[in-house]
Amino acid sequence: MASARAGPDAALTAAAKAMRTGLRTGILGGSFNPAHGAHRRVSLFARDALGLDEVWWLVSPGNPLKPKAGMASLAARVKSARRQARRAPIRVSAIERDFGTRFTIDTLRRITRRWPKRRFVWLMGADNLAQFAQWREWRAIARLMPIAVIARPGYDDRALASPAMAWLRRYRVAAASLSNTSRWSAPALVYLRFDPDSRSASAIRAADPEWARRMTDSANLRDGLTHRKIPASAA
Numbered sequence: 132m133a134s135a136r137a138g139p140d141a142a143l144t145a146a147a148k149a150m151r152t153g154l155r156t157g158i159l160g161g162s163f164n165p166a167h168g169a170h171r172r173v174s175l176f177a178r179d180a181l182g183l184d185e186v187w188w189l190v191s192p193g194n195p196l197k198p199k200a201g202m203a204s205l206a207a208r209v210k211s212a213r214r215q216a217r218r219a220p221i222r223v224s225a226i227e228r229d230f231g232t233r234f235t236i237d238t239l240r241r242i243t244r245r246w247p248k249r250r251f252v253w254l255m256g257a258d259n260l261a262q263f264a265q266w267r268e269w270r271a272i273a274r275l276m277p278i279a280v281i282a283r284p285g286y287d288d289r290a291l292a293s294p295a296m297a298w299l300r301r302y303r304v305a306a307a308s309l310s311n312t313s314r315w316s317a318p319a320l321v322y323l324r325f326d327p328d329s330r331s332a333s334a335i336r337a338a339d340p341e342w343a344r345r346m347t348d349s350a351n352l353r354d355g356l357t358h359r360k361i362p363a364s365a366a
């Protein structure tokens with residue numbers, strides 16, 4: 132019998148343990164406030180472009196670079212992400228809540244330790260690359276796993292001129308290089324371009340301020356990685 136004092140890392144289910152394989156996995160982190168069709172579209176595009184087996188969406192309990200005002204509950208945001216990920220090779224997780232981490236570097240270090248045989252790539256939009264140098268230990272993130280940046284209308288110029296890009300530019304590679312597992316290493320930066328998708332969470336919130344109130348059916352809401360229940364009251 133497991134000890135009652137066992138922490139989150141000791142509580143892996145059999146299904147989670149089975150995921151300790153060499154699968155190629157994209158990680159897309161964010162507030163998902165709410166999740167929307169552009170999240171799904173860029174994830175599936177990145178999966179095809181990079182030859183990934185699946186994509187994990189990490190719904191953050193709180194983004195240090197974003198204001199708390201207007202942030203829906205974690206349960207509502209996970210629910211919206213689950214709806215968008217339906218019937219797609221996308222797992223939705225709030226694992227940062229279990230880890231107790233606030234910063235991306237801490238979360239990714241825990242993930243790579245928990246799933247050491249997987250090959251991960253960090254996915255982010257050009258808007259995040261524009262401010263990437265403000266993230267805690269951003270160079271350590273780049274050294275931990277390859278980064279794939281998805282072009283986003285209105286942000287490309289700032290992203291390409293950003294301090295982070297000035298450092299990352301020397302590590303830029305073609306998307307095809309990540310399809311070859313023998314050449315999967317970090318730092319590595321891939322810049323992905325596809326038909327622009329202008330949908331945004333802020334526009335959705337402005338058009339539908341009450342969206343989170345409809346995300347109330349969370350009685351059976353479970354984490355896509357740990358399979359733990361996410362309480363409806365999770366903030």
